[in-house]
Every structure is written in C-alpha cells, then in structure tokens.
Amino acid sequence: MSILSGQLRSVIEWSDPAPDLLFERWTEAGDEIKNASKLIVGPGQGCIFVYEGKVEGVFTEEGLYNLETANVPFWTNIKNALYKFESFHKAGLYFFRKADLLNQRWGTPAPITYVDPHYKFPVGVGAFGNFSFRIAEPAAFFRQVVAGAAVYPVRDIQKVLLSRITQPMSDYLANASFGYTEIDKHRNAIAAFCSSAVAPIFGTLGFQLLDFNIEGTRFDPATQERIGRISDMTAEAQALKALGIDYAQHQQLQAMRDMARNEGQGNPGMQMGMGMEMGKIFGQMMQQQTTPQTPTPAPPPADDPMEKLSRLKKMFEAGLINEQEYTAKKQEILSQL
Structure with a gap:
C-alpha cells in the first residue's frame, strides 16, 4: 500500500528550502515521477528536469507545469515487482534558487x-x-x-x-x-x-x-611592525624639526648619553669628559641655529638669549639633555647677559 500511495502522488514542489542552498534534488520513495504529474515552481525558484540522464527541461518561470514520462501508475508497479521495484525510467528534478x-x-x-x-x-x-x-x-x-x-x-x-x-x-x-x-x-x-x-x-x-x-x-x-617603526621615526623626526635639530645630531647626542651611562658608571673623570663632549656638540648646535645660512649685505643679528633659553628648555623637555646639563647651560647663557 505504501508503494501504491507513492505511485499516486502527483504534485511536486520545493517547500521551505534552506536559505544557504543553491540547488537541491527532489526525491521520493522509489525515485520515480509518474506520467502527468504536476510540478509547482514557486516565486524566486527554478527547476531542471532530468530524464534518463539528460536535461529535458528548465523551468524558470513560476507556475504549474505538467510532467510527461513513461512511468504510468499501477502498470509501473507491476513491472517493478519483477525487478525488485526498480523503475526502468529514472527521472530527477533539481530545484534551484533563481532570486538574487x-x-x-x-x-x-x-x-x-x-x-x-x-x-x-x-x-x-x-x-x-x-x-x-x-x-x-x-x-x-x-x-x-x-x-x-x-x-x-x-x-x-x-x-x-x-x-x-x-x-x-x-x-x-x-x-x-x-x-x-x-x-x-x-x-x-x-x-x-x-x-x-x-x-x-x-x-x-x-x-x-x-x-x-x-x-x-x-x-x-x-x-x-614595519609600519609602527616608520610611524615612530616620522613622529620623532617631526619633533626634532620643531626643536631645530636634525636627526644626525640627535643620534650623536643619544650615542654620547648611552656611552656616558654605560661606560662611565663609577668613573667621574670619564663622566666629566663625556659631559664636556656633549657640551661641545650642544654648542655647535646652538651656533648652527643662530648663524645665518646665507650671506646677506646686512650685518648678522646679535645672539638672542631668549631664543637660546627657549630652545634649551625644549631640548630638556624632549629628554635630549638631563637636568644637570640644562641647569649648567642655562647659567652659561644667563652669564652672557
């Protein structure tokens, strides 16, 4: 009776397809589609009819369609009984999603x-x-x-x-x-x-x-990591430019400071020597900042102590010199007033 009820089924449709499916094959018990069955193609759907291994039809418009095959109810069952209910006429329906x-x-x-x-x-x-x-x-x-x-x-x-x-x-x-x-x-x-x-x-x-x-x-x-290094170096270069110091001078000062810290520990004489050398480098920087870069017919302007003190403070705040060096150079500039 289950086989006969399956043979009498005549309406085929794709009900509630999963949202993640593009294609899905319709199947039923016995994998048979009877002659004159009805195919319903819903909105946003399509269907491919494969009969005996060949694509025989593509339904792209929604509606009701008649399917014609060589499978006839009851007579097919009689033939299938001789072949363990395996049909001669295999047909398949593949529904697909037509919507975007x-x-x-x-x-x-x-x-x-x-x-x-x-x-x-x-x-x-x-x-x-x-x-x-x-x-x-x-x-x-x-x-x-x-x-x-x-x-x-x-x-x-x-x-x-x-x-x-x-x-x-x-x-x-x-x-x-x-x-x-x-x-x-x-x-x-x-x-x-x-x-x-x-x-x-x-x-x-x-x-x-x-x-x-x-x-x-x-x-x-x-x-x-590379981008981070470039960003750090760019920011540092901009800060040095605002102080009127180029990158080479900054590296020279930094190297001298590292040497003073690492090699001059516990050696006052070496620390004093390093400090004097850094003072020379600093003096050269200050001289470069106050010396005109191009000759002009007018006499060169006198050194401006306020400008020197301002630059000195910026260098101290940027960590280029320590507090002792800042105080000593500040007194030197003030003594020239």
Missing part, C-alpha cells in the same frame, strides 16, 4: 604580498567584503558546477570566488604603485578591477556576478 543572493561574505584566505613603492619593504595585506550574484544559465551551472550533486550550498560557490580573486588583486596592487597608506583610499578602484577580472570566469560557470565590494583591509603582523 545578496551580501555574501568573502575574505582572502592568506595575505596578498607586494612591495611598497615608497618605502621598498614587502607589504602583506588581506581584504574582506561582500558580493551578490544570481544564477544566469541554470543548465550550464548544473552541468559544469553542480554535476548532479544532491545539494549545492552557497558556501561552495564562495570557495570558487576566493580561489579566483587573489591573483587579480595581487597583480593590480603590484602595478598600481599604492603605498600602504593609500590602500583604503583606493578600495573602490581595486574592487572594480577585481570584479571586471572575475566576472567573465563566473559567466562561463553559468552565473552572473552582480556586485563585488571591499569593506576593509588588514595588514599581517610583520607589516604592522
């Missing part, structure tokens, strides 16, 4: 590496975003991608996308000459190039890429 699939997530599986054109160091950058697509050629997609699988989820097509997006993005970044600080500013241009590069590939698979967006980027740890 929006806001599908993607992300590069590994950092994309290229050379920063300004600083000449390797940059490892990853990207993430979303894309939207629809099945444009169901039969082609079914033959080339689904290949008769019982189910085909959205995540499988995401893997296809990721496998094809990395190379175009790498080529674009290598040729675009964007510094690491310019990546986010050009996200739309990068996304447009990647979309145009992969759209034809997906067209051959049977679906249409509607949009492709880059929401953000992230640098790998090695790149973040």
Whole structure:
C-alpha cells in the first residue's frame, strides 16, 4: 500500500528550502515521477528536469507545469515487482534558487604580498567584503558546477570566488604603485578591477556576478611592525624639526648619553669628559641655529638669549639633555647677559 500511495502522488514542489542552498534534488520513495504529474515552481525558484540522464527541461518561470514520462501508475508497479521495484525510467528534478543572493561574505584566505613603492619593504595585506550574484544559465551551472550533486550550498560557490580573486588583486596592487597608506583610499578602484577580472570566469560557470565590494583591509603582523617603526621615526623626526635639530645630531647626542651611562658608571673623570663632549656638540648646535645660512649685505643679528633659553628648555623637555646639563647651560647663557 505504501508503494501504491507513492505511485499516486502527483504534485511536486520545493517547500521551505534552506536559505544557504543553491540547488537541491527532489526525491521520493522509489525515485520515480509518474506520467502527468504536476510540478509547482514557486516565486524566486527554478527547476531542471532530468530524464534518463539528460536535461529535458528548465523551468524558470513560476507556475504549474505538467510532467510527461513513461512511468504510468499501477502498470509501473507491476513491472517493478519483477525487478525488485526498480523503475526502468529514472527521472530527477533539481530545484534551484533563481532570486538574487545578496551580501555574501568573502575574505582572502592568506595575505596578498607586494612591495611598497615608497618605502621598498614587502607589504602583506588581506581584504574582506561582500558580493551578490544570481544564477544566469541554470543548465550550464548544473552541468559544469553542480554535476548532479544532491545539494549545492552557497558556501561552495564562495570557495570558487576566493580561489579566483587573489591573483587579480595581487597583480593590480603590484602595478598600481599604492603605498600602504593609500590602500583604503583606493578600495573602490581595486574592487572594480577585481570584479571586471572575475566576472567573465563566473559567466562561463553559468552565473552572473552582480556586485563585488571591499569593506576593509588588514595588514599581517610583520607589516604592522614595519609600519609602527616608520610611524615612530616620522613622529620623532617631526619633533626634532620643531626643536631645530636634525636627526644626525640627535643620534650623536643619544650615542654620547648611552656611552656616558654605560661606560662611565663609577668613573667621574670619564663622566666629566663625556659631559664636556656633549657640551661641545650642544654648542655647535646652538651656533648652527643662530648663524645665518646665507650671506646677506646686512650685518648678522646679535645672539638672542631668549631664543637660546627657549630652545634649551625644549631640548630638556624632549629628554635630549638631563637636568644637570640644562641647569649648567642655562647659567652659561644667563652669564652672557
């Protein structure tokens, strides 16, 4: 009786499909579809009719359809009884999602590496975003991608996308000459190039890429460390420029201070020598700050003690000289008044 009730079933539809499915095969007991069965295709759905191993029909419009096969109720059962109820006439229905699939997530599986054109160091950058697509050629997609699988989820097509997006993005970044600080500013241009590069590939698979967006980027740890060092050095250079000291002079002072701390510990004579040497370097800096760089017909201006004291205080606050050195040099400047 269960076999006969199955044979009398005449309405087939895709009820409550899971939101992450692109294709799903409809099955019933005995895997048979009777002659003159009714097929219901709902809104946003489509269906592929496979009969005896061949795609015989693609239903892309919603509505009610008649199916004609060689399976006839009751007579099929009589024949099946001789063959352990295995039907001669195998038919299959594969429902697919026709509606647009929006806001599908993607992300590069590994950092994309290229050379920063300004600083000449390797940059490892990853990207993430979303894309939207629809099945444009169901039969082609079914033959080339689904290949008769019982189910085909959205995540499988995401893997296809990721496998094809990395190379175009790498080529674009290598040729675009964007510094690491310019990546986010050009996200739309990068996304447009990647979309145009992969759209034809997906067209051959049977679906249409509607949009492709880059929401953000992230640098790998090695790149973040390099960027951090560059940022620190840039900030330090700006601070030294405000003090009127170049980077070479700063390094010279720092080296002298380190030597005084490390080698002159417990040796007052060596510490005094180091202090005198630093005083000479400081005096040269102060002289450079007050000496005109280009000759002019007017007489050179007199030294301005207030300017010297101001610069001296800035150097003390920046940690370039200690309190003892600051006090001694301050007294020296004041004694010249």
